[in-house]
Amino acid sequence: GKRAFVAGVADDNGFGWAIAKSLAAAGAEILVGTWVPALNIFETSLQRGKFDESRKLPDGSLMEITKIYPLDAVFDNPDDVPEDIKTNRRYAGSTNWTVREVAESVKRDFGSIDILVHSLANGPEVSKPLLETSRNGYLAALSASRGSSISLTHVASERIIPGYGGGMNSAKAALESDTRVLAFEAGRKHKIRVNTISAGPLRSRAAKAIGF
Ligand code: ZID
Structure with missing residues:
Protein backbone atom coordinates (compact mmCIF):
# COMPACT_ATOMS: atom_id res chain seq x y z
CA GLY A 1 0.00 0.00 0.00
CA LYS A 2 0.90 3.65 -0.39
CA ARG A 3 1.68 5.96 2.50
CA ALA A 4 0.31 9.51 2.40
CA PHE A 5 1.10 12.58 4.47
CA VAL A 6 -1.75 15.10 4.46
CA ALA A 7 -0.76 18.50 5.84
CA GLY A 8 -3.65 20.71 6.96
CA VAL A 9 -6.16 18.52 8.82
CA ALA A 10 -7.56 19.88 12.07
CA ASP A 11 -11.24 18.91 11.82
CA ASP A 12 -13.54 16.87 9.58
CA ASN A 13 -14.83 19.75 7.43
CA GLY A 14 -11.96 20.60 5.09
CA PHE A 15 -10.43 19.31 1.89
CA GLY A 16 -7.56 17.67 3.81
CA TRP A 17 -9.93 15.39 5.71
CA ALA A 18 -11.87 14.48 2.55
CA ILE A 19 -8.67 13.73 0.63
CA ALA A 20 -7.33 11.63 3.52
CA LYS A 21 -10.57 9.64 3.47
CA SER A 22 -10.39 9.02 -0.27
CA LEU A 23 -6.79 7.90 0.06
CA ALA A 24 -7.68 5.63 3.01
CA ALA A 25 -10.58 4.14 1.04
CA ALA A 26 -8.11 3.38 -1.74
CA GLY A 27 -5.93 1.50 0.76
CA ALA A 28 -3.37 4.13 1.72
CA GLU A 29 -1.87 4.51 5.17
CA ILE A 30 -2.65 8.01 6.48
CA LEU A 31 -0.33 10.38 8.36
CA VAL A 32 -1.48 13.93 9.00
CA GLY A 33 0.14 17.23 9.87
CA THR A 34 -1.98 19.39 12.17
CA TRP A 35 -1.40 23.07 12.93
CA VAL A 36 0.16 23.21 16.42
CA PRO A 37 -2.48 25.46 18.05
CA ALA A 38 -5.25 23.19 16.71
CA LEU A 39 -3.59 19.90 17.70
CA ASN A 40 -5.07 19.49 21.16
CA ILE A 41 -8.69 19.92 20.19
CA PHE A 42 -8.28 17.75 17.07
CA GLU A 43 -6.72 14.86 19.02
CA THR A 44 -9.26 15.15 21.83
CA SER A 45 -12.21 15.22 19.41
CA LEU A 46 -10.80 12.22 17.56
CA GLN A 47 -10.29 10.24 20.80
CA ARG A 48 -13.78 11.09 22.06
CA GLY A 49 -15.30 9.71 18.86
CA LYS A 50 -16.59 13.08 17.64
CA PHE A 51 -15.44 12.27 14.09
CA ASP A 52 -16.48 8.61 14.07
CA GLU A 53 -19.46 9.24 11.79
CA SER A 54 -17.30 11.08 9.25
CA ARG A 55 -14.48 8.53 9.59
CA LYS A 56 -16.73 5.94 7.90
CA LEU A 57 -15.28 4.57 4.67
CA PRO A 58 -17.39 3.07 1.87
CA ASP A 59 -16.68 -0.47 3.14
CA GLY A 60 -18.06 0.43 6.60
CA SER A 61 -14.68 0.53 8.37
CA LEU A 62 -13.37 3.69 10.04
CA MET A 63 -10.44 5.65 8.64
CA GLU A 64 -7.38 5.12 10.81
CA ILE A 65 -4.83 7.91 11.16
CA THR A 66 -1.55 6.15 11.89
CA LYS A 67 0.11 9.23 13.32
CA ILE A 68 -0.64 12.92 13.83
CA TYR A 69 2.33 15.27 13.60
CA PRO A 70 2.16 18.79 15.03
CA LEU A 71 3.16 21.17 12.22
CA ASP A 72 3.59 24.87 11.63
CA ALA A 73 4.38 25.18 7.94
CA VAL A 74 5.49 28.79 8.26
CA PHE A 75 8.79 27.75 9.84
CA ASP A 76 11.49 25.58 8.25
CA ASN A 77 13.84 25.23 11.25
CA PRO A 78 13.75 25.95 14.98
CA ASP A 79 16.04 28.92 14.25
CA ASP A 80 13.22 30.55 12.26
CA VAL A 81 10.77 30.52 15.18
CA PRO A 82 10.37 33.90 16.90
CA GLU A 83 10.42 34.20 20.66
CA ASP A 84 6.69 34.96 21.05
CA ILE A 85 5.78 31.68 19.31
CA LYS A 86 8.41 29.67 21.19
CA THR A 87 6.98 30.83 24.49
CA ASN A 88 3.33 30.69 23.38
CA ARG A 89 1.24 28.45 25.61
CA ARG A 90 -0.39 26.75 22.63
CA TYR A 91 3.00 25.69 21.23
CA ALA A 92 4.68 24.80 24.53
CA GLY A 93 3.35 21.23 24.77
CA SER A 94 4.67 20.16 21.36
CA THR A 95 8.13 19.74 19.86
CA ASN A 96 9.68 19.19 16.43
CA TRP A 97 6.90 20.93 14.50
CA THR A 98 8.90 22.96 11.95
CA VAL A 99 8.79 21.69 8.36
CA ARG A 100 12.28 20.21 8.40
CA GLU A 101 11.79 18.53 11.78
CA VAL A 102 8.46 17.00 10.70
CA ALA A 103 10.09 15.69 7.50
CA GLU A 104 12.89 14.18 9.60
CA SER A 105 10.43 12.67 12.09
CA VAL A 106 8.39 11.07 9.29
CA LYS A 107 11.56 9.70 7.75
CA ARG A 108 12.69 8.29 11.08
CA ASP A 109 9.26 6.77 11.82
CA PHE A 110 8.36 5.42 8.38
CA GLY A 111 11.36 5.75 6.05
CA SER A 112 9.45 7.33 3.19
CA ILE A 113 6.07 8.51 1.93
CA ASP A 114 4.47 8.07 -1.49
CA ILE A 115 2.01 10.96 -1.51
CA LEU A 116 2.23 14.47 -0.05
CA VAL A 117 -0.87 16.62 0.15
CA HIS A 118 -0.67 20.32 1.04
CA SER A 119 -4.10 21.44 2.22
CA LEU A 120 -3.16 24.48 4.26
CA ALA A 121 -4.65 27.88 4.19
CA GLY A 147 3.34 23.74 -1.44
CA SER A 148 4.29 20.68 -3.38
CA SER A 149 3.13 17.34 -4.71
CA ILE A 150 -0.64 17.94 -4.45
CA SER A 151 -1.96 21.22 -3.17
CA LEU A 152 -5.20 23.16 -3.41
CA THR A 153 -5.37 26.39 -5.30
CA HIS A 154 -8.09 28.97 -5.94
CA VAL A 155 -9.46 30.55 -9.09
CA ALA A 156 -8.67 33.92 -7.43
CA SER A 157 -5.12 33.45 -8.77
CA GLU A 158 -6.33 34.41 -12.22
CA ARG A 159 -9.66 36.17 -11.70
CA ILE A 160 -10.77 38.92 -9.38
P1 ZID B 1 -9.39 24.09 6.33
O1 ZID B 1 -9.55 25.15 7.35
O2 ZID B 1 -10.10 22.81 6.54
O3 ZID B 1 -7.86 23.72 6.10
C1 ZID B 1 -6.80 24.62 6.29
C2 ZID B 1 -5.88 24.02 7.35
O4 ZID B 1 -4.65 24.73 7.38
C3 ZID B 1 -6.46 24.09 8.77
O5 ZID B 1 -6.49 22.78 9.32
C4 ZID B 1 -5.46 24.97 9.52
O6 ZID B 1 -5.31 24.57 10.85
C5 ZID B 1 -4.19 24.71 8.71
N1 ZID B 1 -3.13 25.71 8.87
C6 ZID B 1 -3.22 27.06 8.81
N2 ZID B 1 -2.02 27.62 8.97
C7 ZID B 1 -1.12 26.61 9.14
C8 ZID B 1 0.28 26.56 9.37
N3 ZID B 1 1.00 27.67 9.46
N4 ZID B 1 0.87 25.35 9.49
C9 ZID B 1 0.14 24.22 9.42
N5 ZID B 1 -1.21 24.20 9.20
C10 ZID B 1 -1.82 25.39 9.06
O7 ZID B 1 -9.82 24.77 4.95
P2 ZID B 1 -9.90 24.24 3.43
O8 ZID B 1 -10.18 22.79 3.35
O9 ZID B 1 -10.82 25.19 2.75
O10 ZID B 1 -8.42 24.54 2.90
C11 ZID B 1 -7.61 23.58 2.26
C12 ZID B 1 -7.03 24.14 0.97
O11 ZID B 1 -8.09 24.31 0.02
C13 ZID B 1 -6.36 25.51 1.14
O12 ZID B 1 -5.18 25.56 0.38
C14 ZID B 1 -7.41 26.45 0.55
O13 ZID B 1 -6.86 27.65 0.09
C15 ZID B 1 -7.95 25.57 -0.59
N6 ZID B 1 -9.21 26.10 -1.14
C16 ZID B 1 -10.37 25.96 -0.44
C17 ZID B 1 -11.55 26.50 -0.95
C18 ZID B 1 -12.88 26.22 -0.28
O14 ZID B 1 -13.94 26.35 -0.87
N7 ZID B 1 -12.86 25.76 0.98
C19 ZID B 1 -11.50 27.29 -2.12
C20 ZID B 1 -10.29 27.35 -2.84
C21 ZID B 1 -9.17 26.76 -2.33
C22 ZID B 1 -12.63 28.21 -2.42
O15 ZID B 1 -12.93 28.96 -1.51
N8 ZID B 1 -14.80 28.56 -6.06
C23 ZID B 1 -15.00 29.44 -5.05
C24 ZID B 1 -14.30 29.33 -3.87
C25 ZID B 1 -13.36 28.30 -3.70
C26 ZID B 1 -13.18 27.41 -4.74
C27 ZID B 1 -13.91 27.56 -5.92
Whole structure:
Protein backbone atom coordinates (compact mmCIF):
# COMPACT_ATOMS: atom_id res chain seq x y z
CA GLY A 1 0.00 0.00 0.00
CA LYS A 2 0.90 3.65 -0.39
CA ARG A 3 1.68 5.96 2.50
CA ALA A 4 0.31 9.51 2.40
CA PHE A 5 1.10 12.58 4.47
CA VAL A 6 -1.75 15.10 4.46
CA ALA A 7 -0.76 18.50 5.84
CA GLY A 8 -3.65 20.71 6.96
CA VAL A 9 -6.16 18.52 8.82
CA ALA A 10 -7.56 19.88 12.07
CA ASP A 11 -11.24 18.91 11.82
CA ASP A 12 -13.54 16.87 9.58
CA ASN A 13 -14.83 19.75 7.43
CA GLY A 14 -11.96 20.60 5.09
CA PHE A 15 -10.43 19.31 1.89
CA GLY A 16 -7.56 17.67 3.81
CA TRP A 17 -9.93 15.39 5.71
CA ALA A 18 -11.87 14.48 2.55
CA ILE A 19 -8.67 13.73 0.63
CA ALA A 20 -7.33 11.63 3.52
CA LYS A 21 -10.57 9.64 3.47
CA SER A 22 -10.39 9.02 -0.27
CA LEU A 23 -6.79 7.90 0.06
CA ALA A 24 -7.68 5.63 3.01
CA ALA A 25 -10.58 4.14 1.04
CA ALA A 26 -8.11 3.38 -1.74
CA GLY A 27 -5.93 1.50 0.76
CA ALA A 28 -3.37 4.13 1.72
CA GLU A 29 -1.87 4.51 5.17
CA ILE A 30 -2.65 8.01 6.48
CA LEU A 31 -0.33 10.38 8.36
CA VAL A 32 -1.48 13.93 9.00
CA GLY A 33 0.14 17.23 9.87
CA THR A 34 -1.98 19.39 12.17
CA TRP A 35 -1.40 23.07 12.93
CA VAL A 36 0.16 23.21 16.42
CA PRO A 37 -2.48 25.46 18.05
CA ALA A 38 -5.25 23.19 16.71
CA LEU A 39 -3.59 19.90 17.70
CA ASN A 40 -5.07 19.49 21.16
CA ILE A 41 -8.69 19.92 20.19
CA PHE A 42 -8.28 17.75 17.07
CA GLU A 43 -6.72 14.86 19.02
CA THR A 44 -9.26 15.15 21.83
CA SER A 45 -12.21 15.22 19.41
CA LEU A 46 -10.80 12.22 17.56
CA GLN A 47 -10.29 10.24 20.80
CA ARG A 48 -13.78 11.09 22.06
CA GLY A 49 -15.30 9.71 18.86
CA LYS A 50 -16.59 13.08 17.64
CA PHE A 51 -15.44 12.27 14.09
CA ASP A 52 -16.48 8.61 14.07
CA GLU A 53 -19.46 9.24 11.79
CA SER A 54 -17.30 11.08 9.25
CA ARG A 55 -14.48 8.53 9.59
CA LYS A 56 -16.73 5.94 7.90
CA LEU A 57 -15.28 4.57 4.67
CA PRO A 58 -17.39 3.07 1.87
CA ASP A 59 -16.68 -0.47 3.14
CA GLY A 60 -18.06 0.43 6.60
CA SER A 61 -14.68 0.53 8.37
CA LEU A 62 -13.37 3.69 10.04
CA MET A 63 -10.44 5.65 8.64
CA GLU A 64 -7.38 5.12 10.81
CA ILE A 65 -4.83 7.91 11.16
CA THR A 66 -1.55 6.15 11.89
CA LYS A 67 0.11 9.23 13.32
CA ILE A 68 -0.64 12.92 13.83
CA TYR A 69 2.33 15.27 13.60
CA PRO A 70 2.16 18.79 15.03
CA LEU A 71 3.16 21.17 12.22
CA ASP A 72 3.59 24.87 11.63
CA ALA A 73 4.38 25.18 7.94
CA VAL A 74 5.49 28.79 8.26
CA PHE A 75 8.79 27.75 9.84
CA ASP A 76 11.49 25.58 8.25
CA ASN A 77 13.84 25.23 11.25
CA PRO A 78 13.75 25.95 14.98
CA ASP A 79 16.04 28.92 14.25
CA ASP A 80 13.22 30.55 12.26
CA VAL A 81 10.77 30.52 15.18
CA PRO A 82 10.37 33.90 16.90
CA GLU A 83 10.42 34.20 20.66
CA ASP A 84 6.69 34.96 21.05
CA ILE A 85 5.78 31.68 19.31
CA LYS A 86 8.41 29.67 21.19
CA THR A 87 6.98 30.83 24.49
CA ASN A 88 3.33 30.69 23.38
CA ARG A 89 1.24 28.45 25.61
CA ARG A 90 -0.39 26.75 22.63
CA TYR A 91 3.00 25.69 21.23
CA ALA A 92 4.68 24.80 24.53
CA GLY A 93 3.35 21.23 24.77
CA SER A 94 4.67 20.16 21.36
CA THR A 95 8.13 19.74 19.86
CA ASN A 96 9.68 19.19 16.43
CA TRP A 97 6.90 20.93 14.50
CA THR A 98 8.90 22.96 11.95
CA VAL A 99 8.79 21.69 8.36
CA ARG A 100 12.28 20.21 8.40
CA GLU A 101 11.79 18.53 11.78
CA VAL A 102 8.46 17.00 10.70
CA ALA A 103 10.09 15.69 7.50
CA GLU A 104 12.89 14.18 9.60
CA SER A 105 10.43 12.67 12.09
CA VAL A 106 8.39 11.07 9.29
CA LYS A 107 11.56 9.70 7.75
CA ARG A 108 12.69 8.29 11.08
CA ASP A 109 9.26 6.77 11.82
CA PHE A 110 8.36 5.42 8.38
CA GLY A 111 11.36 5.75 6.05
CA SER A 112 9.45 7.33 3.19
CA ILE A 113 6.07 8.51 1.93
CA ASP A 114 4.47 8.07 -1.49
CA ILE A 115 2.01 10.96 -1.51
CA LEU A 116 2.23 14.47 -0.05
CA VAL A 117 -0.87 16.62 0.15
CA HIS A 118 -0.67 20.32 1.04
CA SER A 119 -4.10 21.44 2.22
CA LEU A 120 -3.16 24.48 4.26
CA ALA A 121 -4.65 27.88 4.19
CA ASN A 122 -3.69 30.77 6.33
CA GLY A 123 -4.25 34.30 5.17
CA PRO A 124 -4.39 36.23 8.44
CA GLU A 125 -5.82 39.24 6.60
CA VAL A 126 -7.89 37.34 4.04
CA SER A 127 -10.99 39.35 4.93
CA LYS A 128 -9.22 42.64 4.14
CA PRO A 129 -8.99 43.91 0.56
CA LEU A 130 -5.51 43.79 -0.95
CA LEU A 131 -5.43 47.61 -0.86
CA GLU A 132 -5.62 47.50 2.93
CA THR A 133 -3.40 44.45 3.51
CA SER A 134 -0.28 44.98 5.60
CA ARG A 135 3.15 43.78 4.48
CA ASN A 136 3.16 41.25 7.33
CA GLY A 137 -0.27 39.90 6.46
CA TYR A 138 0.67 39.62 2.79
CA LEU A 139 3.94 37.82 3.50
CA ALA A 140 2.21 35.47 5.96
CA ALA A 141 -0.31 34.50 3.26
CA LEU A 142 2.48 33.71 0.81
CA SER A 143 4.53 31.89 3.41
CA ALA A 144 1.85 29.40 4.51
CA SER A 145 0.20 28.79 1.16
CA ARG A 146 2.97 27.49 -1.09
CA GLY A 147 3.34 23.74 -1.44
CA SER A 148 4.29 20.68 -3.38
CA SER A 149 3.13 17.34 -4.71
CA ILE A 150 -0.64 17.94 -4.45
CA SER A 151 -1.96 21.22 -3.17
CA LEU A 152 -5.20 23.16 -3.41
CA THR A 153 -5.37 26.39 -5.30
CA HIS A 154 -8.09 28.97 -5.94
CA VAL A 155 -9.46 30.55 -9.09
CA ALA A 156 -8.67 33.92 -7.43
CA SER A 157 -5.12 33.45 -8.77
CA GLU A 158 -6.33 34.41 -12.22
CA ARG A 159 -9.66 36.17 -11.70
CA ILE A 160 -10.77 38.92 -9.38
CA ILE A 161 -12.74 37.38 -6.49
CA PRO A 162 -13.95 40.17 -4.20
CA GLY A 163 -13.63 39.12 -0.54
CA TYR A 164 -10.57 36.92 -1.14
CA GLY A 165 -8.07 39.42 0.20
CA GLY A 166 -4.98 39.66 2.32
CA GLY A 167 -2.71 38.69 -0.55
CA MET A 168 -4.30 35.23 -0.91
CA ASN A 169 -4.78 35.89 -4.64
CA SER A 170 -1.02 36.42 -4.93
CA ALA A 171 -0.33 33.37 -2.74
CA LYS A 172 -2.38 31.19 -5.09
CA ALA A 173 -0.78 32.70 -8.21
CA ALA A 174 2.64 31.94 -6.68
CA LEU A 175 1.48 28.43 -5.80
CA GLU A 176 0.40 27.73 -9.39
CA SER A 177 3.61 29.10 -10.82
CA ASP A 178 5.71 27.16 -8.28
CA THR A 179 3.73 24.01 -9.08
CA ARG A 180 4.81 24.29 -12.73
CA VAL A 181 8.46 24.93 -11.90
CA LEU A 182 8.58 22.23 -9.17
CA ALA A 183 6.89 19.73 -11.50
CA PHE A 184 9.73 20.37 -13.95
CA GLU A 185 12.53 20.31 -11.35
CA ALA A 186 11.32 17.55 -9.01
CA GLY A 187 10.05 15.53 -11.97
CA ARG A 188 13.46 15.51 -13.63
CA LYS A 189 15.50 15.15 -10.50
CA HIS A 190 13.43 12.75 -8.38
CA LYS A 191 10.58 11.57 -10.65
CA ILE A 192 8.14 13.27 -8.27
CA ARG A 193 4.91 14.57 -9.80
CA VAL A 194 3.74 17.95 -8.59
CA ASN A 195 0.17 19.11 -9.13
CA THR A 196 -2.33 21.54 -7.72
CA ILE A 197 -6.11 21.16 -7.72
CA SER A 198 -8.55 24.02 -8.19
CA ALA A 199 -11.62 22.40 -6.63
CA GLY A 200 -15.13 23.77 -6.30
CA PRO A 201 -16.12 25.65 -3.13
CA LEU A 202 -16.34 23.75 0.18
CA ARG A 203 -17.69 25.23 3.44
CA SER A 204 -14.58 24.46 5.47
CA ARG A 205 -13.39 26.35 8.53
CA ALA A 206 -11.11 28.44 6.32
CA ALA A 207 -13.95 29.26 3.90
CA LYS A 208 -16.37 30.23 6.68
CA ALA A 209 -13.79 32.71 7.94
CA ILE A 210 -14.30 34.72 4.77
CA GLY A 211 -18.05 34.22 4.60
CA PHE A 212 -18.16 31.71 1.69
P1 ZID B 1 -9.39 24.09 6.33
O1 ZID B 1 -9.55 25.15 7.35
O2 ZID B 1 -10.10 22.81 6.54
O3 ZID B 1 -7.86 23.72 6.10
C1 ZID B 1 -6.80 24.62 6.29
C2 ZID B 1 -5.88 24.02 7.35
O4 ZID B 1 -4.65 24.73 7.38
C3 ZID B 1 -6.46 24.09 8.77
O5 ZID B 1 -6.49 22.78 9.32
C4 ZID B 1 -5.46 24.97 9.52
O6 ZID B 1 -5.31 24.57 10.85
C5 ZID B 1 -4.19 24.71 8.71
N1 ZID B 1 -3.13 25.71 8.87
C6 ZID B 1 -3.22 27.06 8.81
N2 ZID B 1 -2.02 27.62 8.97
C7 ZID B 1 -1.12 26.61 9.14
C8 ZID B 1 0.28 26.56 9.37
N3 ZID B 1 1.00 27.67 9.46
N4 ZID B 1 0.87 25.35 9.49
C9 ZID B 1 0.14 24.22 9.42
N5 ZID B 1 -1.21 24.20 9.20
C10 ZID B 1 -1.82 25.39 9.06
O7 ZID B 1 -9.82 24.77 4.95
P2 ZID B 1 -9.90 24.24 3.43
O8 ZID B 1 -10.18 22.79 3.35
O9 ZID B 1 -10.82 25.19 2.75
O10 ZID B 1 -8.42 24.54 2.90
C11 ZID B 1 -7.61 23.58 2.26
C12 ZID B 1 -7.03 24.14 0.97
O11 ZID B 1 -8.09 24.31 0.02
C13 ZID B 1 -6.36 25.51 1.14
O12 ZID B 1 -5.18 25.56 0.38
C14 ZID B 1 -7.41 26.45 0.55
O13 ZID B 1 -6.86 27.65 0.09
C15 ZID B 1 -7.95 25.57 -0.59
N6 ZID B 1 -9.21 26.10 -1.14
C16 ZID B 1 -10.37 25.96 -0.44
C17 ZID B 1 -11.55 26.50 -0.95
C18 ZID B 1 -12.88 26.22 -0.28
O14 ZID B 1 -13.94 26.35 -0.87
N7 ZID B 1 -12.86 25.76 0.98
C19 ZID B 1 -11.50 27.29 -2.12
C20 ZID B 1 -10.29 27.35 -2.84
C21 ZID B 1 -9.17 26.76 -2.33
C22 ZID B 1 -12.63 28.21 -2.42
O15 ZID B 1 -12.93 28.96 -1.51
N8 ZID B 1 -14.80 28.56 -6.06
C23 ZID B 1 -15.00 29.44 -5.05
C24 ZID B 1 -14.30 29.33 -3.87
C25 ZID B 1 -13.36 28.30 -3.70
C26 ZID B 1 -13.18 27.41 -4.74
C27 ZID B 1 -13.91 27.56 -5.92
